[in-house]
Amino acid sequence: MELKRINDNTWEIPKHGEMKVPALIYASRKLLDAIRGDLTLEQAKNVACLPGIQRMSYVMPDAHQGYGFPIGGVAAFDLEEGIISPGGVGYDINCGVRLLRTDYMEKDVTARRKELLAEIFKEVPAGVGKGGVTKLSQSVLKEILVKGAGWAVENGYGTSNDLQMTEEQGRMKDADGTYVSHRALERGIPQLGTLGAGNHFLEIQKVDRIYDDDVAKVFGIDAEGQILVMIHCGSRGLGHQVASDYIQSMENAFGIKGLPDRELIHAPIKSSQGQQYYRSMSAAVNYAFANRQMIAHWVRDVFKKVLGSSQGMRQVYDVCHNVAKIEKHTVEGREKDLCIHRKGATRSFGPGRIEIPEAYRAVGQPVIIPGSMGTASYILLGTPEAEALSFSSTAHGAGRLMSRHEAIRRFRGEQIRDDLAKKGIELQSTSWKGIAEEAPAAYKDVDEVVRVSHEVGIGRLVARVVPVGVMKG
């Protein structure tokens, strides 16, 4: 596809054919080469053709081919003429990342990290076959879909301060469980409080490098060597089913004629289909917030049990990277409400935004970028420039480079465990084959992804963290 170079890290697909707006890609030449290897650009172009799209169809540095929209795609739609699309959010609704700080330093946990990890592995259900620890009734589940992480806090999992330090305070207020299908509820009941499998993980990490001392301090990150905990998971089968249900109901309601890709099915935001999807998606977002809230609580319990105290284990932040939200942004000099789809992209609000916690309002929000299993992760800072550059969005992770099948063929889980052990990283998993699928070499270079984010100005470097203990589903 014809690309226009804007600068070293910015490329444009000029408006042509059915496109209503251009597409803009933030990537270095190296990342662009990977992006060009699949259908990412074609998909970004398809998104640019959708009704009511504003400004540009954006592509983040870690982008790869998705379903309908690319992973790492950001698009905003007018509330009157625009659309909402399940394919613009993804199947794992509110897949996201929660980060806890601790008062512990590396020296405090080195000798105990095996035990810490083993205990976390016992407390936090993971893997495909494992159900949650709580047997829920359907009425309680429906309450969770409305209250989100607030339900978990009411029931003794964590504190109200955690809610302050969560996107949307842990609850999308437009959530409505009545539009969530019986099948989705059935999938949600046994899975609350579970990590799941695939690329989801829980890591005990240490701060490897601080780039911005002042901002890091505001986030509670004080020194290199400090121990953090990162939790990466989503809305499990409930969210997958909501996405699937609405893809099919939109097909039945609007037909698939004229769609360049069937996964690009969408409904006018104002239509009843569009509203029902938005409210159900919000319910799934809330389920995922409650899920991470419970897991974080169990992690604190384990730290208290093994190391004597969980004091100081304050939540830095919890971000969604698969979501659609109504936000105020400026288009052609006019501020208006838009429906922002972030699929494999993280919100990166700069200072002053009312949506971010008061404690961060002077600097901007923390953006949490998980690397692949066993590699570095990053904490970035949301910027004021991101508003104009990407509707306040940046990358969400490393992005895959190699297929799972190929990874299983090339790597052995036990070998990866031994390699990580040599680097001082403990690993626990329910499946060695699952570990091979998630081999670090199967992913793009996360360092390059965040470098581009920093240089473009859509998310600035604050700290680099590396794992000392990894739990995989």
Next chain:
Amino acid sequence: MQKYRILPHTADAKFQAFGAALEEAFANAALATASLMWDWGEAKNRQSFPVSVQGIDLEQLLYRFLEEIPFLLNTKKFLLGSIKDLRIEKSDGIYRLEAVFWGDEFQDHYEVFGDVKAITYSEMKIEQCNDRWTIQVVVDM
């Protein structure tokens, strides 16, 4: 005839399933889906679940049929081992599929190594060529 083959796909998983009849290709697509999560040959036929789905076209029928596999895994911890009595009919413009899934409930001696989150329409193909049906599916993992 080969039942299915797994094809390279960067982020997720793609497969092709084959059959002399459409029904056989559908059944093999179900085994291919299961093979991305567990060894279906290991799952003993101890439990069964009737499956009944419909679709506005063959693609939607296939999507809904395959979705039963992660659905039963999540809700019943059911590991599919084989498919019996699969029938596909079309009436009044609607496709209907009936089948029986046989397999076993997850226990610790089984290894579940992957998680198919969802079936997708991406690159989906259902084609007949020289008395052989080929189904292609990409699943989200």
